Amino acid sequence: MITCSAPGKVYLFGEHAVVYGEPAVCCAVDIRTRVSVGPADSVTISSSLGTTGIDFETHPYVSAVVERFREITSLEGVSIRIVSEIPVGSGLGSSAAVTIATIKALDTLLGTGLELDDIARMGHEVEQRIQGAASQTDTYVCTMGGVVMIPQRKGLDLIDCGLVIGNTNIFSSTKELVANVAELNESFPEVIGPVLSSIGMMSTVGEDLVNSKDYVSVGKLMNINQGLLDAIGVGCAELSSFTYAARNNGAYGAKITGAGGGGCMVAIAPRERVDDVAAAIAAAGGEVVVTEATDIGVREESR
Numbered sequence: 001m002i003t004c005s006a007p008g009k010v011y012l013f014g015e016h017a018v019v020y021g022e023p024a025v026c027c028a029v030d031i032r033t034r035v036s037v038g039p040a041d042s043v044t045i046s047s048s049l050g051t052t053g054i055d056f057e058t059h060p061y062v063s064a065v066v067e068r069f070r071e072i073t074s075l076e077g078v079s080i081r082i083v084s085e086i087p088v089g090s091g092l093g094s095s096a097a098v099t100i101a102t103i104k105a106l107d108t109l110l111g112t113g114l115e116l117d118d119i120a121r122m123g124h125e126v127e128q129r130i131q132g133a134a135s136q137t138d139t140y141v142c143t144m145g146g147v148v149m150i151p152q153r154k155g156l157d158l159i160d161c162g163l164v165i166g167n168t169n170i171f172s173s174t175k176e177l178v179a180n181v182a183e184l185n186e187s188f189p190e191v192i193g194p195v196l197s198s199i200g201m202m203s204t205v206g207e208d209l210v211n212s213k214d215y216v217s218v219g220k221l222m223n224i225n226q227g228l229l230d231a232i233g234v235g236c237a238e239l240s241s242f243t244y245a246a247r248n249n250g251a252y253g254a255k256i257t258g259a260g261g262g263g264c265m266v267a268i269a270p271r272e273r274v275d276d277v278a279a280a281i282a283a284a285g286g287e288v289v290v291t292e293a294t295d296i297g298v299r300e301e302s303r
């Protein structure tokens with residue numbers, strides 16, 4: 001049995017706009033998905049979602065990874081077991097983490113010798129196939145770890161303050177949210193185009209602020225980014241309520257992370273205010289995860 005793991009992620013800036021080629025800044029976080037693989041006669045995929053064979057309804061990302069390996073190896077059967085700390089369909093990159101950890105586990109089992117860049121590229125192809133339109137952000141950051149600026153693939157300084165996540169526990173499908181934004185953009189291109197460009201500008205302006213650890217200014221930009229995410233229709237009442245709760249209780253800034261429409265928000269906060277921010281989000285009805293940035297990307301855990 002070989003076990004590999006990959007981290008979840010939060011966006012400081014730029015989700016959705018990055019699908020249109022705008023820059024984004026994304027940060028790997030210390031909650032992980034673990035995928036164990038071993039030889040078997042047929043394909044079995046087991047996770048909290050159920051136990052299946054190749055099945056594009058229940059396990060689309062993992063099924064697509066298996067099909068991709070069948071193109072480059074003589075793979076027939078394999079047993080795949082997924083255990084994840086990352087809530088599913090939550091904006092924390094659960095699809096990227098399961099995809100990348102499965103690729104690394106199969107690469108290790110089958111001896112295909114993929115480099116990290118190959119793993120990130122294959123992961124992106126899988127997300128594009130299943131999601132319809134997908135940026136390289138989630139799969140790249142979850143492969144490499146750390147804080148990454150996309151599309152430059154540039155590593156920024158690791159975030160050195162508290163990260164507090166508030167989960168609405170409202171399931172959201174990234175595929176659907178990306179399609180909704182595309183529809184809005186088709187209806188009002190003159191209005192939505194500039195909003196997407198402004199979202200991209202957050203990363204351009206924010207890059208130096210992240211590297212100089214000016215989290216007061218990073219937080220202000222995150223708050224502006226949140227307003228623009230609301231403008232493109234990916235907010236919801238719970239996400240707004242949690243972001244205001246965080247901001248009113250010591251956070252530098254707070255916004256949706258990932259696709260939105262439900263899922264999670266993220267606040268950055270001084271470490272001494274993390275407990276206050278967490279309590280305020282919980283009082284507003286959120287399920288809280290306190291975490292940290294991590295520079296550990298995909299890795300083998302055991303064999």
Ligand SMILES: Nc1ncnc2c1ncn2[C@@H]1O[C@H](COP(=O)(O)OP(=O)(O)OP(=O)(O)O)[C@@H](O)[C@H]1O
Pocket residue numbers: 033047048049058059060061082083084087088089090091092093094095096098138172173174175257258259260
């Ligand atoms: N632990 C898991 N086991 C099996 N499949 C998973 C697991 N976690 C995620 N998935 C797959 O990923 C899908 C959710 O991906 P989706 O992109 O919609 O949300 P997300 O990745 O959590 O959020 P975002 O893309 O906004 O960061 C699930 O429906 C499932 O197919």
Ligand SMILES: C[C@@](O)(CCO)CC(=O)[O-]
Pocket residue numbers: 014015016017018019091093133134135136137138174178257258259
């Ligand atoms: C909404 C989106 O920008 C982020 C999802 O985590 C989609 C993508 O980049 O593929």
Ligand SMILES: [Mg+2]
Pocket residue numbers: 093094095096138174
């Ligand atoms: Mg996803």
